[in-house]
Amino acid sequence: MSVPDHVLARLPRALQALLLRHRELLKFGTVGAITFFIDTGIFYALKLTVLSPKPVTSKVIAVLVATLVSYVLNRDWSFRTRGGRRRHHEATLYFLISGIGVALYSAPLWVSRYLLHLQTPHTSRLVEELADFTSGQIIGLLLGMAFRWWAFRRWVFPTDQQEGPVDPPSRRRALVS
Template sequence: MSVVDSVLARIPQRYRELAIRHRELLKFGTVGAITFFIDTGVFYALKLSVLSHKPVTSKIIAVLVATLVSYVLNREWSFRTRGGRQRHSEATLYFAISAIGVGLYSAPLWVSRYLLHLQTPYTSRIVEEIADFTAAQVVGLLLGMAFRWWAFRKWVFPTDHAQQPAPERDREPVG
């Protein structure tokens, strides 16, 4: 039994059909969860060490690392039945859209730090950390994720370039 079959077997029947219908979104969300932890880990590792005075730079580097992992996981798992473009064209589109995403991920942190001055010495260290996490890891993530989901489906992995269906052994179960 595959991992997907095992997970689907544990989902109540009334939700199983919904999960199957929206499996691409669920896979995209799973990739997002994995890369969230990568992004957060890299962001805080840099922000609390070598780039302590450059939180936006820390965030940009973290998003870039997470984006590389995201491309591989989305290409090979989330959108594996979509696309059909040559790999270099697809990767170019993916990273161009992700570059816009970097701006969307980083903008709330920039606003929090430099427009709202939610940083020391204007506020306490705990308020700064809460504001940084909320702006970078919640608001920025939601903005960037929503944009990337829409843009990836529209331009990088469109259905009009869909690949031929996978052989029976590689397909996910429908029921």
């Protein structure tokens, strides 16, 4: 029995049913949490070192790396029971939608820095850091995640097997249970 199955078996039936009904969203959220830490780590590593005068560039690079990891995890885990697209078509759509997501992730940081001037010398270093974290890591993340969840389910990993199944039916049945 896997660890998630073991944990699930210990929960009340009503909660089990709720979690199973929304398992795809929970997996997507877990992938999001993993890539949040990747994004945040890279963003601050770049912003506080080699790209200190370019925080938006740091953010874009961090989101791009996190997006690559996200594709692999979402394709192989979150949405593995969905399909219908050939791998190259799926990847193209994924990265196109993620490109829009990069803009959504980065836009609040750009607004904070360049429209609201929440940066030194206009404000203290503490206010700058709090504004960068709030706009780049919270507001941007929520905007981008909501858009990506909707778009991935609609276009990248559709329910209707449009171009034929990617996985054989026997494997899909095993993955669902």
